[in-house]
Amino acid sequence: MSATPHRSRPGAFGPDSFQLLLLRRMADFQPGLAEAARLRLGATLAEQREANRRWQAMGRSPGSRGALARYRSVLGPPESAGPRRIGDLECEALLWPVPLWPELRFEVLAGPDGAVWNEWLVRAPGARGPALETxxxxxxxxxxxxxxxxxxxxxxxxxxxxxxxxxxxxxxxxxxxxxxxxxxxxxxxxxxxxxxx
Known part of the structure; x- marks a missing residue:
């Protein structure tokens, strides 16, 4: 059963704020696409800067619970979570929906100790990817x-x-x-x- 992405409460750092964070990084390469996506979220540049500031502060906070706990608190329960083997190593793969890109998921790979090994966007299970020939x-x-x-x-x-x-x-x-x-x-x-x- 898939989790429904929860909306951010006013003033809370939630999925909408997290998407603003992703867009801020992508704007270095694709400012036009990132701006159009930000406007679809109904967010201002000031709100995007604030989302980035708060995310950085959450990571530096003395009481920070670690990256995986931060993702869970911001994005809610993952849509799916399961074991993944990478070479000889076992990890857990957690997937969250990303409303701006419905065909993608935000994937976090976490080690047995909860340390985040990788965090990026992947194609959603069952979603058809692009035809890449040239x-x-x-x-x-x-x-x-x-x-x-x-x-x-x-x-x-x-x-x-x-x-x-x-x-x-x-x-x-x-x-x-x-x-x-x-x-x-x-x-x-x-x-x-x-x-x-």
């Missing part, structure tokens, strides 16, 4: 890290330029490219020579 199909916000990695294998993971960013190097249509992601969602694709080291 680099022309790689539109902003159209695909996740896993989808691009599968479609254009082999890929080479590269260090992101910030903690919430990932990069993949690959070849498509005979060109060396680098795809950049924020919170696991594709933001842009550039020729490898223009994407930096």
């Amino acid at each position: 680099d022309a199909d790689l539109l902003p916000w159209s695909a996740t890290v896993d989808e691009v990695a599968r479609a254009f294998a082999p890929v080479r993971p590269m260090e992101g330029t910030a903690p919430t960013r990932w990069r993949l190097a690959f070849t498509a249509s005979g060109r060396a490219l680098v795809a950049e992601f924020t919170y696991g969602l594709l933001q842009r694709v550039q020729p490898a020579g223009e994407a930096g080291s």
Whole structure:
């Protein structure tokens, strides 16, 4: 049974505030898309800045309960949670709906001690992903890290330029490219020579 995303109470940091946080990071690459999404949420730039400030403060608070507890308190009960094996390691995969992107879920992978190993957007179970055949199909916000990695294998993971960013190097249509992601969602694709080291 799937959980219904709960709306943020006025003044509370909830799902709407969390989506503003995601958009603030994505605006570095796609300011137009991020602004349009912010307006769909009915939020001002000041509210978005405040959401970012509060999220940072929650993480630095002396009484902070850890990243996983923070996600649970902000997003509510996960839509689903279950064991996941990554190589020889066991972890728990928790998924939350993200109303701005109904076909995606926010996934948190947590170790046995509750430490968060990874946090990003993934395709919702059962949702159909994009058809990725050439680099022309790689539109902003159209695909996740896993989808691009599968479609254009082999890929080479590269260090992101910030903690919430990932990069993949690959070849498509005979060109060396680098795809950049924020919170696991594709933001842009550039020729490898223009994407930096």
